[in-house]
Amino acid sequence: MGAVREGCASVTLGVPVVVKPASPTAWLTHRMVEDLVKANVLPPGAISIICGSARDLLGYVQEEDIVSFTGSAETAARIRSHANVLRRSVRVNIEADSINSAILGPDCTPGTELFDLLVKKLSAR
Numbered sequence: 001m002g003a004v005r006e007g008c009a010s011v012t013l014g015v016p017v018v019v020k021p022a023s024p025t026a027w028l029t030h031r032m033v034e035d036l037v038k039a040n041v042l043p044p045g046a047i048s049i050i051c052g053s054a055r056d057l058l059g060y061v062q063e064e065d066i067v068s069f070t071g072s073a074e075t076a077a078r079i080r081s082h083a084n085v086l087r088r089s090v091r092v093n094i095e096a097d098s099i100n101s102a103i104l105g106p107d108c109t110p111g112t113e114l115f116d117l118l119v120k121k122l123s124a125r
Contacts, residue, residue, distance in 0.1 A: 010066075011046050019049045022071065026051040058082045061090045068093040 007017035021029035033049045036042060050057070058079065061067060067090055069079055076096040079085065085092060108114045 007047065011042060016045055017047050019047065020054050020057070021049070021051065023052070059084045061085060061088065063088050063090065066091045066093065070095040070098065073097045 007019070010017050019029060019033060030049055030051060033047055036047060058067070059082075061084060067079060067085065069076055069092070073096040076094040080092055080094070084090070102118055104115065104118065108118075110116075
């Protein structure tokens with residue numbers, strides 16, 4: 001989960017993290033955040049999660065906030081150009097349209113269901 005990797009420095013410095021996953025990954029991200037909270041490895045309130053639309057969340061960020069985003073360049077452009085983000089000079093860290101890897105085990109060979117699914121997904125790009 002990128003939010004854990006990206007949020008480590010913030011939590012270490014005592015800055016709370018709000019995670020807003022993409023809708024297709026919200027269930028998994030919710031479970032991962034839930035596991036972190038249940039494991040009691042973070043101080044109470046160190047991590048929060050918003051599932052679904054962020055609506056006007058960027059309208060509430062302030063000068064001392066940092067917005068980190070991983071996703072499409074289109075959404076990144078909307079974040080960078082949001083009126084409140086610009087007006088308050090909110091720091092924005094963007095990782096847009098990054099290349100993700102897929103690692104398949106030795107049992108995943110041409111003709112297997114997983115291999116064929118990967119080829120299908122990569123061909124659709």
